[in-house]
Amino acid sequence: MFDIRWIRENAVAFDRALAKRGYEASAAKLIALDDSRRSHITKLQEAQERRNAASKEIGKAKGSGDDARAQELIDEVAQIKAFIQSGEEEERKLIADLEAAMAVIPNLPHDDVPVGEDEAGNVLLKTHGEKPVFTFNEAPKEHYELGEDLGGMDFAAAAKLSGSRFVILKGQIARLERALGQFMIDLHTQENGYTEVSPPLLVHSDPLYGTGQLPKFEEDLFKTTTDHYLIPTAEIPLTNLVAGEILPEDQLPLRVTALTYCFRSEAGSAGRDTRGMLRQHQFQKCELVSVTKPEDSLNELERMLGCAEKVLQKLGLHYRVMTLCSGDMGFGARKTYDIEVWLPGQDTYREISSCSVCGDFQARRMNARFRPADSKQPLHVHTLNGSGIAVGRALIAVLENYQNGDGTITVPDVLRPYMGGLEKIG
Structure with a gap:
């Protein structure tokens, strides 16, 4: 297994090392999977921040007697909660996809290993x-x-x-x-x-x-x-x-x-x-x-x-x-x-x-x-x-x-x- 952060920072070296073992370049594919994971996590974090903010606004709306606004916020929080729940499952899937892709890639040869096919x-x-x-x-x-x-x-x-x-x-x-x-x-x-x-x-x-x-x-x-x-x-x-x-x-x-x-x-x-x-x-x-x-x-x-x-x-x-x-x-x-x-x-x-x-x-x-x-x-x-x-x-x-x-x-x-x-x- 590899550190995806290391692959990001050493993509060319990673693919060169895989080529020595007869494997196709994989850095771009792995980074793309990680990009999807990162992007989804960002959306979840933004949703959680909005949920927290909306929850606070509900109290203010109720305190000011704006029941209509309070109900709008309650409905919004419910939608965000549903998104987060489904989003957490999607996050687990994206992590599993990345780990599955890395799990079948062999270890990288040491620098002094002779290069050969068999x-x-x-x-x-x-x-x-x-x-x-x-x-x-x-x-x-x-x-x-x-x-x-x-x-x-x-x-x-x-x-x-x-x-x-x-x-x-x-x-x-x-x-x-x-x-x-x-x-x-x-x-x-x-x-x-x-x-x-x-x-x-x-x-x-x-x-x-x-x-x-x-x-x-x-x-x-x-x-x-x-x-x-x-x-x-x-x-x-x-x-x-x-x-x-x-x-x-x-x-x-x-x-x-x-x-x-x-x-x-x-x-x-x-x-x-x-x-x-x-x-x-x-x-x-x-x-x-x-x-x-x-x-x-x-x-x-x-x-x-x-x-x-x-x-x-x-x-x-x-x-x-x-x-x-x-x-x-x-x-x-x-x-x-x-x-x-x-x-x-x-x-x-x-x-x-x-x-x-x-x-x-x-x-x-x-x-x-x-x-x-x-x-x-x-x-x-x-x-x-x-x-x-x-x-x-x-x-x-x-x-x-x-x-x-x-x-x-x-x-x-x-x-x-x-x-x-x-x-x-x-």
């Missing part, structure tokens, strides 16, 4: 580690081949229960997934300074509006009742912990994390990644959320990226970090880093984490603010979110990178305490 415009920031070298002669297998051969992945049984894009994990593969999630949440709470939260998996529409999923992306959500949705990411309940709040400055930065199931309809990805676990309707993810003062948010993005990278570093996985271009960022982001892990079975990199700074975009939608120590005027906070990391994709990466020629999977050292000391899955 993922082809993303820029390599850095790489870490080396691709694994296998001693067996066959080509590395994909995760679903490994999982099915080990009897630990059953897509057919899941399809009988729930349809496509689900999987049943069994035995040590199920335990490995659980170990990954526990390792991540322990790392972020014990080493990275995040507070663990166990949030609801069902939320009302307001939190989804606050973080930008509604109204634009409703088709990507699973709606369960009139006003309940399954969360597509724990970003939603975690970020909305500060919705409607005015935080003391000394409570910032606020850093929270959660290991939860997430649910996505994948409405826009028909036909993509239909084999295996890469794109599921239900998956686990360890989410990181930060709430900061405005001047601290860009540094916090770098810190958050480092926290997510540490997961892959401790797992011994090769990855690269990409700075997303303006056309490939998420709706609410001002700047985003994607971490892409190497998958030898696919012979390619795949996204496993995305870390974004949103500026005050979400805070304005949620009305989340803080009070500076040296000021009585509250300011909007800045929000950030990142995957720390996607558990299912981490499972895929471990299976493919730690596979052996005999079909077994070596358990990474850092996960063995969570696996009862198990060194290989076979």
